[in-house]
Amino acid sequence: MARPTKKSPVQPLQKTPTGIMGFDEITGGGLPTGRPSLICGEAGAGKTLFSIEFIVKGITQWGEPGVIMAFEEKAEDLETNVASLGFDLKKLQKDKLLWIDHVHVDRSEIEETGEYDLDGLFIRLGYAIDSIGAKRVMLDTIENLFGGLKNEGILRAEIRRLFSWLKNKGVTTLITGEKGEGSLTRQGLEEYVSDCVILLQHRVVKQISTRLLRVIKYRGSLHGTNEYPFLIDEDGISVLPVTSLLLNKDISSKRISSGIPTLDEMFDGKGFFRSSSVLVSGTAGTGKTSIAAYFADATCRRKERCIYFAFEESPQQIIRNMQSISIDLQQHIDTGLLQIHAARPTLYGLEMHLVAIHKTVKKFKPRVVILDPITNLVTIGSMPEVKSMLIRLIDFLQEEAITVMFTALTFNKDATVQTDEGVSSLVDAWILVKDIEWNGERNRGIYIMKSRGMKHSNQVREFVITDNGLELVDVYLGPEGVLTGSAREAQQLSEATGIELRTHALNRKDRELDRKRLVLEAKIASLREEFESVQDELNKSFQDEDLKKEIMERNREQLTKNRNTRNSADDKTKQ
Amino acid sequence: MKEKQAAGEQAGHEETPEWVLRLFITGATPNSVRAVNNIRSICDTYLEGRYSLQIIDVYQEPELAQQEQLIALPLLIKKFPLPERRLIGDLSETDKVLKSLGLSI
Structure with missing residues (x-):
């Protein structure tokens, strides 16, 4: 026996990594070391x-030799089947790292x-394990043995014995x-098999199949109990953990511009948080893709x-379409900063999309990811599935500190009520572009439904797409409600006219007043x-009177004087 | 090597025995011992001098297990006469053994 795995009773369960993407995360390390695990499915x-x-990755990544005992397929068939995954079983066998034994049982040949x-x-397996020092x-x-041998009682007892024998041998x-x-x-x-049981399923919904993996049992270990979608592609199996177990990713308080200055202004003047998720939703033709293209351009x-x-x-x-609003994405593609991946949603299932995104992101390492539009994914999955996919995607992207922008098409006219794919609760910022149909025109209104962790504008802005790009204009809020488009312009014009007229009227009134004042002043003067003339008159009569009085006085005095002189002459004589 | 093991089991007198039999056993387990005894008595009774019997202990030659597609033991392989037949078990059901060896009466 090459390597006995010593199991001390106090040691926690040891695990053997499978090397299968995602699976080791779900099980917290892989399969139980030195124990048999069962994997079942249709x-x-x-x-x-x-x-x-599990076997091949064990060899290539951890240098643990492995034995494949196949009861169904011949070694050559197995080799061919996995050659497309880049597994060269022949070479591994030659290098004494892999042992393939095809067990052939045919009831018709056996009595x-x-x-x-x-x-x-047992001997076969033991010999195989010992000759290459296999650990897996x-x-x-x-x-398949049950098909070849009739005596079920013996078979069951022997299989039970086989499993405990394998356990004693310490092979996983x-x-x-x-x-x-x-x-x-x-x-x-x-x-x-009491230690670990894994179930693989294949579910077809709406003609599109989804593969699901579930750990039914894992004795002595914590494990995710959900159904985890997985897929098989040229790199083998990848299991996607639905969510990371904890919400403890690093967050950033750095801000990045949306590419539209006026939109940034609505976000407290600085734009989105880095590594946050932004949802742009709106009805058809409201310019969601344009916003996304601006964001890509700014990035x-x-x-x-x-x-x-x-x-x-x-x-x-x-x-081509973005060139019409003077956004040149081609230059960024040429410099290698931008990649556009286009795929019809129906091309493959949701999981496949998710993994495709995973892989591209892992390879390209972008700072910003744009998905346009996520609503199209609903054609291939139900709402909850799309939501769970997006949760996983957002989770993944945020762990990688990538900012993500989704666009979503809303079908409902009343877009405010509709929670787009139910992702609105997942995203950090939600911009809504809305059709405002009024006065024989369709105009676009834009506003922020939510933006976590920052002050943001509560105003509806008019969203104008011109040849020179996107612009946000303040809508006119008047007594008749919100006015946009030509109505807004008309209103603005009429307002300007009103001001002109009013100033004119004011001027005229001022002049009249002036004139009145002049008249008044003239009247006051007259x-x-x-x-004054009356006063003069009056003064004159007073003077006359005074004069008369004076003269009379003087006359009387004179008279009196004259009489007194005579009297004094009399007096002189008497003396 | 096999021949050596089989030495002494050669009971046939002729140069080419009609029945070529190989019995795979696992040491001295009860099933193995019974199988050896059973095949010997059958051969002695029905194939006196017309057979060669090779008894192989797989424990001694574990590499044979894969070559010979061994699963259930004891296993008796009738190489000749054709068709080749495989009999598993301790060979206690004599009727079945005889039938499979083409010796049914």
Whole structure:
């Protein structure tokens, strides 16, 4: 025995990584080391592939030799089947790292003539394990023995013995089992494998199939219990954890521009938070793609990379259309800062899209990702599925500190009520572009439904697409409500006219007043003259009177004097 | 090597025995011992002098297990006369054994 795995009782369960993308995350490290695990599912669910990947990755990534015991396919078939994944089983066998043993059982060739056991199988397996020092074993599909041998009692006892024997040998074993009716496997193998059971499923909804993986049981270990979508492509199996278990990603308080200065102004003058998620929703033809293109353009201008996933238009179409509003995306593609990936949503299932996005993002390492529009994905999945996909996507992107912008088409006229794919609760900022149909015109209104963690404008702005690009204009809020488009312009004109007229009228009134004042002043002057003449008159009579009085006085005095003189002469004589 | 093991089991007198049999066993387990005894008595009874019997202990030669597609043991392979037949078990069901060996009466 090459390497006995010492299991001390206090040690926590050791795990053997499978190397399968995502699976080790779900199980917190992989399969239980030195124990048998069961992987079951229907035909074509990917059991064999999963197991082979476990073995091959064990060899290539961890240098752990492995044994494949195939009860179904011949070694050559297996080699051919996995060659497309880039696994060279032949070479591994030559290098003594892999041992493939095809077990052939045919009932027609075999006659049972009494008591027997499966020692032959034990010896074979033991020999294989010992000759290459294998640490990983795969049994694909051991239940085929039931087809070849009649005595079920012996088989069951022997399989049970095999599993405990494998456990004693300390090899990590993966046993595949075909799904049976009402039980996980046809022969109830799950009864014998008590440590770890994985179920693979294949679900077809709306003609598009989704592969799902679920860890049913994992004794002695925490594990995700959800159904995890997985897919098989040229890189093998990738399982996508629905959500990371914790919401503890690093956040950034840095801000990045949306590319439209007036829109940035609405976001407290600085734009979006970096590595946040932004949703732009609106009815058809409201300019969502234009906003997205502006954002892409701004990103590339900052010399940051951007990926644009288009689900509606081809890259050439987007480039041409954006040129009409003077956005040149081609130059960014040429400098390698921008990638546009276009795919029809119906091309493949949601998971495939998600993985395609995952892969491109991992490879290109952008700072900004744009998905335009996410609503088209609904054609291939139900709302909850799309939502769960987007949760995973946002999760993934935020972990990578990537800012993401989604556009979403709203069908409902009353766009404010509709929660777009239910993602509105996931996104950090939500911009709504709305049709305002009034006065025989369709105009665009833009406003911010929400923006977490920043002050943002509550105003509806008019969103104008011109040859020179996008502009946000303040709408006219008048007594008749919100006015946009030509109505707004008319209103602005009429306002200007009104001001002109009013100033004119004011001037005329001023002049009249002036004139009145002049008249008044003239009147006051003449009255004053009159008054003065009256006063003069009065003064004159007073003087006359005074004069008369004076003269009379003087006369009387004279008279009196004269009389007094005579009297004095009399007096003189008397003396 | 196999021949050496089989030495002494050669019971046939002729140069080319009609029945060529190989019995795979696992040491001295009860099933193995029974199988050896059963095949010997059958051969002695029905194939006196017309057979060659090779008894192989797989524990001694584990590499044979894959070559010979061994699973259930004990296993008796009838190489000749054709068709080749494989009999598993301790060979206690004599009727079945005889039938498979083409010796049914």
